Amino acid sequence: MNRATTTRIGRRAFLANGALVLAAGLDPASCAGRLAAGAPKKGVRVGLVTDLHYADKPAAGTRYYRETLDKLAEAAERFKKDEPAFVVELGDLIDAADAVETELKYLKRVDKEFAALAKDRHYVLGNHCVDTLTKSEFLDAVGQKAAHGSFDRGGVHFVVLDACFRGDGKPYGRKNSKWNDANVPADQLDWLKEDLKGTDKPVVVFAHQRLDVANDYGVKNAADVRKVLEGSKKVRAVFQGHSHKNDYKDIGGVHYCTLVAMIEGSGAENNGYSVLDVGPDGAITVTGFRGQKNYDWKGAH
Template identity: 65%
Template sequence: MKNVDQRLGRRAVIQNGTLLLTTATFAPSILIANETQSSLKVGLITDLHYADKPPAGTRYYRETIGKLDEAVSQFEQNPPSFMVELGDLIDAADSVETEQRYLRTIDQKFSAICNDRHYVLGNHCVDTLKKEEFLGAVGQQNSYYSFDRGGFHFVVLDSCFRSDGKPYGRNNSVWTDANVPAAELEWLKADLKSTNHRVIVFAHQRLDVSSNHGVRNAVAVRRIFEGSQKVSAVFQGHSHQNDLKDIGGIHYCTMVAMVEGSGPDNNGYSTINLEANGTISVEGFRKQANYRWDS
């Protein structure tokens, strides 16, 4: 079920048949986990767009139930330390009641993987629902926050805000107008300053492009990342395809969408392995590419 990446990033080299990418040199003050510590495994899925409706184009909404079942089986064999869903867990619906039903159905399966779960808000998650409705249903308190695990610092971002500062929700969103608002930028600066660990960021909309799939003020966000000298990688979804960019010594990994294509061969999910020495690898399944880089 695994898929091997065929693309090389700007700073990638092949060494003994393994894709290696080098990250920027970190500030001396950053703590590295104990070398004897086992790796931290993070389960990752994105863009399921679950909905009880017929396919539209390349999106097979109902089939994400079966695709998620396969991912659950894989994660049961090799349990992750925690799970992250990178946004668009559900697709937009015509009514709040229908949207809530979609969310209950898919989250019942996702929540069975493990208790430690993190949900990144996607534009479809909060197209019909308000943010507090989605978060309340999945048992998550905030739309952006941070936490520590295994010697790493993790940041969950929320880019579901219009350029006028209005949060997405109840059919007022514009998917091409995604922004990280000023208050969240200030929080991010303070949060990165407060940690001495290597940082991994989770986002939905892309922070490495200026296209419609990108965050409109992505340059400002990247400037904060680079200024901290602590961010190793950003994992994101939204554009539904594998991609990898190195900007300012930070790797931006765009993960493949689970909703794209019919049948199990068109599934996509992954495990991120974070080693104590700073090595990060993405073990992709089905359509998800594999990556590995050392800091």
């Protein structure tokens, strides 16, 4: 039975209780050992979170909106120890609100915590991020110049995609979209082709909506996007969210890794976040915490 309200857990109590649960499930020492063993001698380390759906409102179903801040605080403690070069949130940082002012308030609150994780951070737009807000309003609030782009770190090329466009090409915003009608427009695909041509480094892609399925959670023109990614012969992996559950597919030699949502379930044991290590040869290790799975993929031969 769903409860109409949820009690805010004190952050110190949440983290203390979380340590007990972690000891029973994911041994901190073994996780640290895995990170030490999996870290490339050269390359880059990244902190990943997705689908936080923060909102100052009562829980609904399996989503405990107010607990996101405590779950993010636990991830922050992990990232302090593992020192990622940058952090990425893969979309739906906030939940939708009926008023612009309310949604901006949600965003300001959760971004205060997310921004403290690292100076170098990147935001992928999720459908809830721009349900009421426009893209420019969201991006201005978090200090990011564009919704899609690319950058190099540690001998690796990273790409951020934006699929928050309707089938007719109009961008999401002001309650004008459907969550299951996501598309990467033609001009962004053209940009992606040229961007991939311009790098000689292994490539990792960040997205919100899934590029590996043809159901409601998938980008409608995902096959077109995959053709570009596969054709480059440089893309090693795509990290995505949106469907809230762990999933993995290898399509055309590209690893498509769907990460678990932070919002689902109450309490520390229902948290999920990860540390990603990418080597200059494209070797990838994903160390997951709480509900997030681990992955290891060898580099190019």
